[in-house]
Amino acid sequence: MTELLSIILAAGEGTRMRSALPKVLHPVGGLPLAAHVLHAATRAGSTAVTVVIGPNHEAIADDLQSRMPSVQFVSQTSRLGTGHAVREARAAFESATGNVVVLLGDAPLIGAKTISAVTELLDAGADIAVVGFDAADPTGYGRMLTSGDQLLAIREHKDASEEERAVTLCNSGIIGFKAETLRQVIDRIENKNAKGEFYLTDVIEIANADGRRVAYTRADESEVLGVNDRAQLAKAEAQFQDLRRDDFMKAGVTLKDPRTVYFSYDTEIAQDVVIEPNVVFGPGVKISEGAVIHAFSHIEGATIGAGVSVGPFARLRPGADLAEGAKVGNFVEVKNAKIGKGAKLPHLSYVGDAEVGAKANLGAGTITCNYDGVNKSKTVIGAGAFIGSNSSLVAPVTIGDGAYVASGSVITRDVAADDLAIARAKQENKPGYASKLRARAEAIKKSKTKG
Numbered sequence: 213m214t215e216l217l218s219i220i221l222a223a224g225e226g227t228r229m230r231s232a233l234p235k236v237l238h239p240v241g242g243l244p245l246a247a248h249v250l251h252a253a254t255r256a257g258s259t260a261v262t263v264v265i266g267p268n269h270e271a272i273a274d275d276l277q278s279r280m281p282s283v284q285f286v287s288q289t290s291r292l293g294t295g296h297a298v299r300e301a302r303a304a305f306e307s308a309t310g311n312v313v314v315l316l317g318d319a320p321l322i323g324a325k326t327i328s329a330v331t332e333l334l335d336a337g338a339d340i341a342v343v344g345f346d347a348a349d350p351t352g353y354g355r356m357l358t359s360g361d362q363l364l365a366i367r368e369h370k371d372a373s374e375e376e377r378a379v380t381l382c383n384s385g386i387i388g389f390k391a392e393t394l395r396q397v398i399d400r401i402e403n404k405n406a407k408g409e410f411y412l413t414d415v416i417e418i419a420n421a422d423g424r425r426v427a428y429t430r431a432d433e434s435e436v437l438g439v440n441d442r443a444q445l446a447k448a449e450a451q452f453q454d455l456r457r458d459d460f461m462k463a464g465v466t467l468k469d470p471r472t473v474y475f476s477y478d479t480e481i482a483q484d485v486v487i488e489p490n491v492v493f494g495p496g497v498k499i500s501e502g503a504v505i506h507a508f509s510h511i512e513g514a515t516i517g518a519g520v521s522v523g524p525f526a527r528l529r530p531g532a533d534l535a536e537g538a539k540v541g542n543f544v545e546v547k548n549a550k551i552g553k554g555a556k557l558p559h560l561s562y563v564g565d566a567e568v569g570a571k572a573n574l575g576a577g578t579i580t581c582n583y584d585g586v587n588k589s590k591t592v593i594g595a596g597a598f599i600g601s602n603s604s605l606v607a608p609v610t611i612g613d614g615a616y617v618a619s620g621s622v623i624t625r626d627v628a629a630d631d632l633a634i635a636r637a638k639q640e641n642k643p644g645y646a647s648k649l650r651a652r653a654e655a656i657k658k659s660k661t662k663g
């Protein structure tokens with residue numbers, strides 16, 4: 213395979229987002245826009261990536277570097293156009309021998325396949341290859357002027373004639389080059405145009421004048437969607453979610469009402485998992501075969517074993533690790549806790565910083581009291597233990613295998629295996645006392661209404 217360098221343009225101000233966060237760090241499916249582009253580039257085989265960022269955009273560098281340590285950054289201090297931005301990245305392609313593809317940091321849905329289509333055109337002999345799309349409304353985009361399979365020019369909207377504006381094939385902004393060609397054309401771009409910018413798109417006419425082969429391919433408009441404002445961010449999110457839903461259904465996951473289930477970029481779901489309506493996945497979730505996620509559950513950072521049942525109305529937070537056949541029912545929150553095989557937490561519980569043994573049963577309202585306002589402590593519940601309803605387990609505390617905890621207990625000391633712990637006030641019954649109390653209450657009421 214030919215070596216591939218990707219240059220991601222991300223120096224834009226993103227003013228239309230009206231945000232303190234740089235535009236390309238806004239998430240889609242829980243992943244920053246620019247990180248989507250980075251992932252697509254690496255999936256397409258790009259081993260070297262350079263990102264052009266604006267001044268004061270260290271946050272972008274920090275984020276992307278944490279995902280790909282070898283990624284390089286170039287700061288474009290004055291934003292003089294897409295051609296200028298690529299020029300600023302010269303150090304990256306100065307001695308490159310393979311292909312170079314320019315990507316936009318704010319177009320997150322670009323697929324690796326489309327990038328590969330560009331490199332295939334280059335490997336098949338093109339000097340430059342551009343990804344176009346048929347725009348429903350081409351206003352604002354660069355128009356692609358073609359003759360057969362040769363791209364002759366890209367005319368920016370502001371510089372286009374009436375006749376050129378009628379063209380609906382538009383430039384997505386994704387342009388691939390043979391490294392050698394890029395070096396020969398990039399310095400010849402001028403800024404004599406309506407915006408006074410150095411347009412990268414001008415390289416097309418320059419290359420044609422040199423008699424070079426300039427090819428193009430088409431992508432769906434939805435794949436090259438750019439995010440400039442919050443409405444487009446919402447569109448990109450919707451499009452991303454639709455893609456994930458389709459992927460999962462193709463992979464054998466049942467979604468009862470796909471449009472109400474929201475995935476994260478990294479959600480992993482095995483075959484024959486069933487997901488009911490209104491479920492939201494945060495990052496870091498992995499689900500094994502045959503698990504069922506009931507309606508209205510919120511799940512992040514959780515590992516869910518085969519055949520597990522979650523919800524309805526469950527909340528799994530980071531570190532929830534549910535072994536095969538476990539059951540986490542309604543209004544149960546689990547955080548940083550290992551739940552053993554076949555263990556049951558059917559209703560109204562908080563289980564945090566805990567280990568629950570296989571086949572243990574936690575009654576309704578079981579709470580692990582893991583936090584004293586300063587420190588977090590651990591609760592260990594043994595295999596087959598039975599915790600009566602409405603019990604508080606004050607951590608650090610260990611309940612042995614097979615032990616019983618009586619309902620309503622506040623457990624502050626360890627319970628040995630097979631012991632029964634009762635930690636509540638003893639019940640006392642007073643015969644006939646209820647009617648005496650009632651008579652007294654009625655007398656008080658009467659004395660008040662008289663006065």
Ligand code: UD1
Pocket residue numbers: 221222223224225264288290291292293294295296297316317318352353354355366368382383384385410411412413438
């Ligand atoms: C650009 C293309 C246009 C294409 C459209 C697709 C040019 C001249 N025009 O237009 O043909 O149809 O994208 O969306 O290339 N950027 C920098 N530094 C700069 C200027 C831009 O990093 O100095 C980055 C921006 O952050 C953005 C991208 O390059 O991610 C595109 O720039 P933008 O100004 O939005 O170009 P358009 O006018 O939309």
Ligand code: CA
Pocket residue numbers: 438440
């Ligand atoms: Ca744009």
